[in-house]
Amino acid sequence: MTERRRDRTSTYERIWAAVRKIPAGRVSSYGLVARAAGMPGHARLVGYALHALDSDDVPWHRVINNRGAISLPEADGRAALQRTLLEAEGVVFEGGRADLMRFGWYMDG
DNA sequence: CCGTTGACCATAA
């Protein structure tokens, strides 16, 4: 715990680690991931880290915004891919949004 | 080193 690397990998890996903790069939928001990564309020950093992400070891598709919708621009093919991957895990999208009350991943309750 | 940007969030109107 004392090792505090200022390398960008430290910040990114911390976020990626939190994303990896999201179980299949559940979705989490950027804010929740930020909080799980130990950076409450730094939701934007999560988005930034995921944008820079280039690894298949991280289920980035389980991360959506707090509205339950996909934040990626539709111009990017990943948006459609994300929805496809989530639906494959059992997440239902209605009106282009998933119900965070059901599929949202919460550490408590 | 400074200014701009960004896969966001909460609140207000």
Place this chain on the structure above:
DNA sequence: CTTATGGCCAACG
């Protein structure tokens, strides 16, 4: 429901 504003902080040019 939509639109606007402030905040938060790292990465980039």
